[in-house]
Amino acid sequence: MAKKDYDALSVQLLQEVGGPDNIAQVYHCITRLRFSLKDQKKANVEKIGKIPGTSGAQFVGSELQVFIGPDVKTSYDNLMTHYQPKEDEGDAPRKSVLDKITGFFAAIFLPVLPALVGGGMVKSLTVLLQTAGWLSPESDWSAMLNIIGDATFWFLPFILAVTSARFFKVNQTLALVLAGTLMYPTVMNGLSEDVHALTLWGINIPLQSYASSVIPIILSVYLMKWVYKLIERIIPDTVKIVFVPTLTLLITVPLALAFLAPLGSYVAGGLAAGVTWLFEVSGFIASAILGALIPVIVMFGMHTALQPLMLQNVQSIGYDYMLPLFFFQTLAMSGAAFAVFFKTRNVDLRGTSVSTGIAAFLGITEPAMYGVNLPLKKPFIAALIGSGTAGAVGYLLGVRAYAFALPSVLSIPTYMNAEQGSTLAGVLIAAATAFAVAFAITVVWWKGSSATASEAADAGIAPSAVEGNGDAVILHSPLVAGTTVAIGGVNDPSFAKQLLGPSLAFVPTNGTIISPVDGIVTLVADTGHALGIKTDGGTEVLLHVGIDTVKMGGSPFTVKVAVGDQVTTGQVLLETDLEALRSNNVDPTVILALTNTKADCKEDLLHPGTEITATSPVAKVATASTAAIPATSTARNYHCRVSRFQ
Numbered sequence: 030m031a032k033k034d035y036d037a038l039s040v041q042l043l044q045e046v047g048g049p050d051n052i053a054q055v056y057h058c059i060t061r062l063r064f065s066l067k068d069q070k071k072a073n074v075e076k077i078g079k080i081p082g083t084s085g086a087q088f089v090g091s092e093l094q095v096f097i098g099p100d101v102k103t104s105y106d107n108l109m110t111h112y113q114p115k116e117d118e119g120d121a122p123r124k125s126v127l128d129k130i131t132g133f134f135a136a137i138f139l140p141v142l143p144a145l146v147g148g149g150m151v152k153s154l155t156v157l158l159q160t161a162g163w164l165s166p167e168s169d170w171s172a173m174l175n176i177i178g179d180a181t182f183w184f185l186p187f188i189l190a191v192t193s194a195r196f197f198k199v200n201q202t203l204a205l206v207l208a209g210t211l212m213y214p215t216v217m218n219g220l221s222e223d224v225h226a227l228t229l230w231g232i233n234i235p236l237q238s239y240a241s242s243v244i245p246i247i248l249s250v251y252l253m254k255w256v257y258k259l260i261e262r263i264i265p266d267t268v269k270i271v272f273v274p275t276l277t278l279l280i281t282v283p284l285a286l287a288f289l290a291p292l293g294s295y296v297a298g299g300l301a302a303g304v305t306w307l308f309e310v311s312g313f314i315a316s317a318i319l320g321a322l323i324p325v326i327v328m329f330g331m332h333t334a335l336q337p338l339m340l341q342n343v344q345s346i347g348y349d350y351m352l353p354l355f356f357f358q359t360l361a362m363s364g365a366a367f368a369v370f371f372k373t374r375n376v377d378l379r380g381t382s383v384s385t386g387i388a389a390f391l392g393i394t395e396p397a398m399y400g401v402n403l404p405l406k407k408p409f410i411a412a413l414i415g416s417g418t419a420g421a422v423g424y425l426l427g428v429r430a431y432a433f434a435l436p437s438v439l440s441i442p443t444y445m446n447a448e449q450g451s452t453l454a455g456v457l458i459a460a461a462t463a464f465a466v467a468f469a470i471t472v473v474w475w476k477g478s479s480a481t482a483s484e485a486a487d488a489g490i491a492p493s494a495v496e497g498n499g500d501a502v503i504l505h506s507p508l509v510a511g512t513t514v515a516i517g518g519v520n521d522p523s524f525a526k527q528l529l530g531p532s533l534a535f536v537p538t539n540g541t542i543i544s545p546v547d548g549i550v551t552l553v554a555d556t557g558h559a560l561g562i563k564t565d566g567g568t569e570v571l572l573h574v575g576i577d578t579v580k581m582g583g584s585p586f587t588v589k590v591a592v593g594d595q596v597t598t599g600q601v602l603l604e605t606d607l608e609a610l611r612s613n614n615v616d617p618t619v620i621l622a623l624t625n626t627k628a629d630c631k632e633d634l635l636h637p638g639t640e641i642t643a644t645s646p647v648a649k650v651a652t653a654s655t656a657a658i659p660a661t662s663t664a665r666n667y668h669c670r671v672s673r674f675q
Contacts, residue, residue: 033100035107038082042108045080046093047071049112056136057097057105060395064093075577079523084385085399096399098388136196137247138336141188145340148181149434149443156432156442160453182433185340186211186239186246193250199257203274204250210282211239211246211290229283235291243341244293249285256281297341308350312424316354320420321413323358327394340433352430353444353456354420357463359436361415363389364464365408366397368471392437407475408467415467422462426455502568504533505598506645507545507621511537513647515637520616521576529571529622531631533647536618540605543643544596545621546570554579557586560602561624568650569624574605576616585609599643623650 043049046064051072054065066072072093077086082104084096097104155174158164164171181188186208194204210216215227217238227234239245260276261269308315326335335351342349366386370379378401385397402408434440444456516534519525524532544562551569552561558578562570574586585606590596610617623631632649641647 033082033104035082035104036111038080038104039108039111041080042077042083042095043112045073045077052112055105055108055112056139057101060096060098060101060393062095062097062101062105062108064095065091066093069093076522084396085403096395098393098396133196134337137189137192140192140195141185142336144181144188145433148178149432150440152178152432153434153440153442156445160442160445178432182241182343184212185241185243189243189246190250193247197251197254199250199254200274203253203257203277206278207249207253207281207285208246210286211242211249216286227286229287232287234286235294237291237294239290239294242294242297243337244297245285245290246293248289248293249281252285252289253277253281256284298345300338300341302346308424312350313421316350316424317417317421319351320354320357320423321417323354323416323420324362324394324398324409324413327355327358327398339430343430343433348429348431348446349433350424350429352433352436353423353428353459354416356430356436356440356444357419357423357459358412358416359389359392359394360438360460360463361412361419361467362394362397362402363387364415364467365402365412365471367464368411368468369401369405369408369475371468372472372475390438392435392439405475408471411470411474412467414470415463415465418466419459419463423455423459426459427452428455428459502546502564502566502650503646504570504621504648504650505545506535506641506643506647507542507572507602507619508535508537508539508641509541509543509643510539511535511619511641513635513637513639513641514618516620519576519618519620524573524576524620524622527622529620530624531650532620532622533633534618534620535641537605537607540607541601542572542574542603542605542619544598544600544602545572545647547597548595550590550592550594550596550602553588553590553592556581556583557588557603558583560588560590562596571620571622571624572602573620573622574603574617575610576618578610578615581609581613581615621647 042062043052046052046066047068048071051067052064053067056063064072069088069091072088074086074088074093077083077093077095082097084098086093086095088094151174155164155171155178158174159166159171164174187205190204190208191201194201216236217240227236257273257277260273260280264272264276339349339351343352363386366382366389370382370386373379373382382397382401385400388394389397398409398412402412428444429446430444431446432443434443438460441453441456441460445453512535514534514536516527516532517525519534523529524534542560546562546564546568548562548564548568548570550560551563552559552571554560556579558575558581559571559573562572564570578585587604589601589603596602605617607617634646634648635641
């Protein structure tokens with residue numbers, strides 16, 4: 030695999046999002062760059078998804094999400110060397126309620142994830158070593174691993190104080206002091222008999238442990254934000270350095286300890302109890318439904334909003350029901366991707382599916398989701414079914430998460446607790462179910478190589494050679510009337526670079542599209558803008574009408590054939606409303622691509638700019654099974670390649 034060119038990725042991203050001035054905000058999560066744009070219409074989502082180094086892009090609400098993969102931090106850091114954000118964000122678009130909620134949780138919890146994942150994985154390693162008998166629970170090494178694994182979770186209020194302060198734009202050191210008051214021994218040991226209760230304003234201050242808590246510190250820092258602003262507004266500049274922090278702490282800390290922190294603790298406990306009740310009452314159904322929905326939740330970036338709840342459950346009741354579901358969906362997504370690898374004969378798709386399948390197996394699902402399964406549709410649905418089935422099986426086997434860790438095979442020990450009935454065997458059975466169900470459904474349901482051309486085109490993956498008998502083919506004009514143009518000048522990089530295979534381009538003057546060969550129709554796009562034909566000898570031809578015409582939803586096209594129809598050269602395939610295309614600023618260029626790259630040589634018979642009719646021969650194709658085009662040929666141009674199967 031070629032080394033990723035981060036500079037080129039950054040430059041192209043900035044260009045396709047509408048330029049640096051169109052960016053209101055940009056940040057990243059585990060696998061995605063997330064843009065808030067001033068004008069969403071300036072972003073070319075299709076081109077962004079085809080930039081080398083990305084695996085897709087989409088708008089979720091008003092947020093543009095660009096899928097990078099596990100090296101997103103490196104990509105983000107490089108992007109920021111090319112883009113200098115401006116302080117003035119007055120032109121930023123108004124966010125929806127959903128955007129605000131997800132943005133809030135993302136800003137506070139995403140920076141914490143490395144620490145949470147690191148601590149969780151250390152706890153997972155400790156359990157694994159102790160279960161295997163390689164490490165004694167009473168040993169000093171066990172003590173050290175427990176210190177490392179528990180530190181993040183025990184002192185979580187301090188970490189969240191920093192991220193909350195950044196989000197609420199309040200002094201971080203004061204927020205840390207506020208966290209320190211919640212973690213102060215007098216407060217933490219409040220349930221001990223020798224600790225005297227505190228009374229303020231005639232109100233008993235609930236003294237309790239806020240270790241590992243989430244909501245109390247966030248609410249307290251939010252209160253500090255307003256207290257700080259109020260005091261800063263009324264205190265003279267000359268004495269602010271003394272009185273603003275002093276008065277902020279004097280006011281915020283008692284209010285936090287008396288009201289907000291206990292309230293946050295009660296809310297957290299209520300949420301944990303609610304989730305527990307839901308799974309205990311309808312656990313089998315809830316696990317199946319939620320398990321099937323987890324990939325969709327991840328797809329829209331909503332999993333960030335669930336992380337605090339899962340973390341709170343682990344800390345409040347000692348386990349969580351949802352974390353295993355996220356684990357199962359990684360294996361379901363991996364199983365579907367590996368099934369694509371097993372089924373397809375497309376070289377590029379095989380490479381993509383196996384690499385992304387491995388990444389999903391290790392917990393990074395977005396590359397497999399957006400690079401393979403979702404574009405191919407049926408593998409994605411298979412992953413949903415596999416994830417839901419595993420969720421139900423996991424519940425029946427008592428699988429729960431006892432520590433917060435990155436959902437992957439490496440975190441399996443965090444789902445083991447013999448005392449709670451969650452065993453290694455149960456985890457492995459549920460995990461295997463997710464992989465096996467997604468794999469089996471994909472293998473049976475997805476057409477594989479017979480649908481390679483269309484699906485690869487939809488996925489932005491260059492189709493490569495498939496097995497065929499080989500033939501020598503004369504390609505005729507796909508137009509009743511039009512003009513040949515240079516393929517390298519087409520306004521789409523994937524076509525211009527002939528990523529779909531050896532290609533020709535035409536500009537129609539008549540909206541009738543005809544068959545350039547004799548063969549069987551193998552593909553008719555739902556939107557009518559693309560058709561595939563396979564000759565008796567195995568050559569696969571893809572006709573793509575217009576650039577980005579898929580966005581028109583099929584309105585300009587009237588298809589005259591169906592999959593399975595036998596067609597002859599010159600037969601009408603579809604009618605196109607050229608005026609409708611032009612009125613919508615859509616390029617009407619027609620692409621003819623040979624998606625079966627066993628076509629070793631393509632001989633162009635016409636120069637660009639040549640007028641053509643229905644009877645015009647435009648190219649000769651020689652495949653690996655036929656003799657090569659002779660050197661004495663009078664052909665204008667040769668496009669030859671070595672078959673990838675030789």
